Amino acid sequence: MRFRLLAICHARSGDKGDVGNIGLIARKAEYFPIMKKYVTADLVRKHFEGICRGKVERFELPNLWALNFLLHGVLGGGGTKSLKNDSQGKTLSSALLRMELDIQERITL
């Protein structure tokens, strides 16, 4: 089945210099294994192609049903140096929630 991440996750993002962080959280416990299986660092890097210049790291917080992604070089230099409208990466979270997943499992949305 196909759906956008928005259907099963919520998220918040922010900045540390030129690194953007996206905390991606499953809306229900049963969605966390799906997130963990499909939303890999590699897929996130591809999703942000043309935006994120550096590597993407992924960390797991199963206690919060969450994944934390660090996107390096995504903020145009970061801080007051960045020329981006969203120089602090506040909207990276919703950009990730646009991602479409195509999964083998059946889940209730």
Place this chain on the structure above:
Amino acid sequence: MMMDFLAEVTMSIMQKQKRRNPELGYARDLVQIIEQILPTCLEKNIKIITNGGGANPGGCRDELFRWARKKGITGLKVGTVSGDDILDRIDGLSEQGIHLDNMDTGEPLEKISHKVLSANVYFGASSIVEALREGAQIVITGRTTDTALTYAPMIFEFGWSWDDWNKLAAGVVGGHILECGAQASGGNFSAQWEAVPDLAHIGFPIAEAYPDGEIVITKHEGTGGMVTVQTVKEQLVYEIGDPANYITPECIADFTSIELEQLGNNRVKVSGVKGKPATSFYKVSMSYRDGYTAVATLTYAWPDALEKAQAADRILRTRLSDLGLEFEEIRTEYLGLNSCHGPIAEMPEIINEVVLRIAVRSKDHDSAERFGKEVAPLILTGPPGVTGFAGGRPKPSEVIAYWPALIAKNAVTPEVVVEEV
């Protein structure tokens, strides 16, 4: 009550103010806020802890004392924490073999040392605790970690030992939840933003701390917003790196150990937090001048809104190039279309209007200023149907870049002074 005033660039602004007037260099609105709330705080014995002292905690205290004397307030004890400002010590430290290289890139400080505007060590809670133990009702610090403002009173009240890592880490987690104000109580909440009640009167989060390290996040009765496991989770994952190693001056907190539980309406229990011993370093935050930016916006209306905005962008770039101006970067974004999500965004069928946003960064002030002069003529000389330029010419603003470093803890000493008016 804790009040956090310092973003990363704030110290450089305050340092600049202090250079112009040695009595300034702190958050001036802090004094106004304390004047407003102090009567209630004294009546209810609420202590105030804040990093609003910025580059001049002593100056902030002096201003507060001047006001207190005028009001006839006596017996008020105010503590200050300083020693975090190492701007004048950089050369001396270098001679001692402490080099403050960039901890992210590894570059040596010499690269930017002539442009440095501020250099501050992030202290933790220990000096705040010391000031509280000396009887301070208000503690004004320079650069401290945001979380220290929250866990210092827990250590003071419960007498936690400095190697009780789990409890210290629990305090740090409480601090992280509070440090962005209402972001833990329904602000910027993505799971279901439309369900958050009364954002106009949103209540700030409160951490109820218990001696065993358990914390309950709540908010005042009669305020808007909400405290749920989801609102707290969103704040917990905000601006973190490796969640298992959240480094602070006094311990390393493991965010993968946090357990959350909804206890009732607007009450979330935070427990199970594990901590590890602190490192032997403080983080240093330095800022330096790094050129200029300028930003211009123009609004184009239907028909062909996007095509016209794109044409204007090309015309402007040609003019800048003809003038021989050198920019490190020129960035064009179309607000309303893709400035947030870039190529991930999908195009709408009809574009009613679009805001062309062009930003430049240059080494020198003049190029950024000249860019500003090239924008206004586009209204009369470029594509039609353009407006939104009432604000005048874009003005250059200085880039204050950020240089993070580490310093051995034994190279700096926090200075605590408690005085009574």
